[in-house]
Amino acid sequence: MKNLAVFIVLIFGLTFIATAQKVENKVVCFKSDMDCANCEKTLTEHLKFEKGVKDLKVDHVSNTILIGYKDGKNTDDGFVKAIEKKGYKAEKISKADYDKVLKETAEKSNVHEAEIHKVRK
């Protein structure tokens, strides 16, 4: 039973460290040209193992990419190259623009889904 307690503390400790370390030094956002879920997956799997990556959001619906990374480990241009290497466009945009695009897409898809529901009914 004691072993169990130690282990649980250890697990939670690790969890805490893992979450606590999530301090992003730098964030870079891109507009891209993905067509499908497949592209999103390819890019996610590729970018998450680039140097310094701490946070990553790839979305093919809004065609945006957000990368949080440790400063000094990589550069914005490094990511441009990584994205282009896989054959995608990487147009740097500001965080504000990124948020805006995401918001617009979310609204649009809500309308779209509502329409589908209407058609069905």
Next chain:
Amino acid sequence: MRKLIFIIYIILPFISNAQNLQGVVFGNEEDGKTTLPGVNIYWQGTNRGVVSTDEGTFEIKKGNNQHMLVFSFVGYETKVVHVDNLDKLEVVLEPNLEIEEVTVVKKDRGTYLSAMETIHTERIGSAELHKAACCNLAESFETNPSVDISYSDAVTGAKQIRLLGLDGIYSQLQIENLPDLRGLATTFGLTYIPGPWMESIQVSKGASSVVGGYESIAGQINAEIKKPDSGEKLFLNAYANHHGRLEFNANTSLKVYKDMLSTGILVHASGLGIRNDDNGDGFLDDPLSKQLQISNRWKFTNYKGFMIQAGINILTEDRLGGQVGFEEGMAQSVSNPYGISIKNNRVTGFMKSGIVSQDQRTALAILTNFTGHKTNSFYGLTNYDASETRFYGSLILTRDLDKNAVHTLNAGVSFIHDNFSESLYNINLDRVENVPGVFAEYTLKPVENMTLMAGIRADSHNMFGTFVTPRMHFRYKINDHLTLRANAGKGYRTANIVTENNYLLAGYRKLQWHDKNMQEEAWNYGVSLVQDYILWGRELQINTEFFKTDFHSQLVVDRESSAEFVILSPLSGKSYANSLQLDVRYQPIERFDVLLAYRLSDTKHTIGGELKELPLNSRYKGLLNLNYSTNLKKWMFNYTIQFNGGGRIPRHYEEGQNLTDISGSFYAFQPYTVMNAQVTRYFRYWNVYLGSENITNFKQPNPIEGAYNPFNHGFDASNIWGPVVGRKVYLGVRFLLNYN
């Protein structure tokens, strides 16, 4: 420089031989076909695609190697079309009735219970198989609440599973929906499927569909092997544990002709070359072993409704156990150490083919497999040799009786040929089974929420006559939160008197049987309720189930009535198994999955005229499984703790035995706990995992009775209720290279 790039850019389309493919996309609505604008159209595996115009038309460049065109649109089923010429394409997308099912990126959830399936089924995906070492099929259930896995005995390394509190023989094992790992493979078969070969496992409880045969009394376990067209170019895996066990796996797949014909080769080599005797009883804890396996499989599909898959698998396995001093080649004699040697050679082949009609409403499938298996073994002075040749074939016709698939009929014929030849104590046990059968199964799906499946089959057995197997399944999704399932069905199987119980040969007592051949028969009933809720933004799943199995005839292993024999006789009296299980799955914080499960088993059968608890079976099992992955899933942590209840030990009370010996722990074992943990680190092409099984190093005390006198009265290595091997620390690495 810039000019050059420009020129290349201009001529590139010509030299790469790309041509334009045109077409129109429609949606299939109730009032007929309508053109669909905005559909995503792209070549599978590429990142380039187009979107259909307002009139539903599209134009896309087609390269020489591009054949698979994907059409995806919210609210419609994604469709993949095979294209090999430039003819104008007309594609009709079917609406997807369940909008919420359209997940853009498939999230791998490890194990889950589907709300759609008619039969209560647990699906174990590749994510789950990464949570533990999962060296083979047997070890894949360590994080699973429903299937128990334990050692059969303390000397051969054989593992057995239990489902619904019943021995693994009452669950039908399948590989890709073909019955397998039976007959001579019963004892060691679970270690014949290497973990890295598997794509997924499905565990369904209760008598399953009649299409799969008359077996499967407690349930069905199906393992899907990696397909040659899955896109896995090269997969390598190496594993080592601190007891000296080494494993190596390599898979590769290749497209032979366009996207239509592909082949895969899977290789497995494993072994234990170090003699371990941690508990100091003079016997090896795990036998020395070598296993080699090679498998080659082919898949052909024309993307117009025809598909064929075939493959062959060759296995050779060698086990050498017993007392530490026993060496290969030593004579079987009381003057030498007690030795156990088991050699298995096995060839299996399969062929599956299916054809679907133009209107998608009729399908015809052929499923066949073949097994040739030879076992040569000895346990001390006892020799056991056996061979088996088995053929299975089934022809299934599926037809949707109306356009909306409210009524579906599955019907067909099957044939089993099983030729056994065994020899034990100089007695020959030969048997040939020939079983032709017919079956029909009707599925009624009046609304999306409800399915009723009723099946019946009749089989004509050359030894046991004709028998009928009725089975029924019902699913009703009461609302978004509740799914109710119920089933009832009958099952039969031929008991393999010696093969299934050959681990009992690791003892002084001889096996004694009444009938050479017998058939077991049981009814199984079950009901389950799956509840799905969203709690604080995350999915909460609660599953409650109760299953009852009632035996009408059964082979009962009596290890307690005689000092000289283990008696294998037909059941006279009652035999049943009740299993009540509750499991809860939740994610309290992001990426942290918790599974909590508890099961109560009440399994009793009549031994020597008395209704007794099934021996060596825990009365309850609790399981807590925690899984955490870091953001971006570069690290994964897994922890499992199993609380196993106590149970009964079958022992023969002998005259003159000291009464102090038989108090307390003589006839019963106490609850015990087993803990496993693993850490996995993912890199772009490979991942490393480090873990430990049985962290607390709990071992059953004295697993071998009479270990110091193995050729004499009292020696028994088969009274196993807990772990024989203590803490194990292992390290493994996987390397994966995908196409594109």
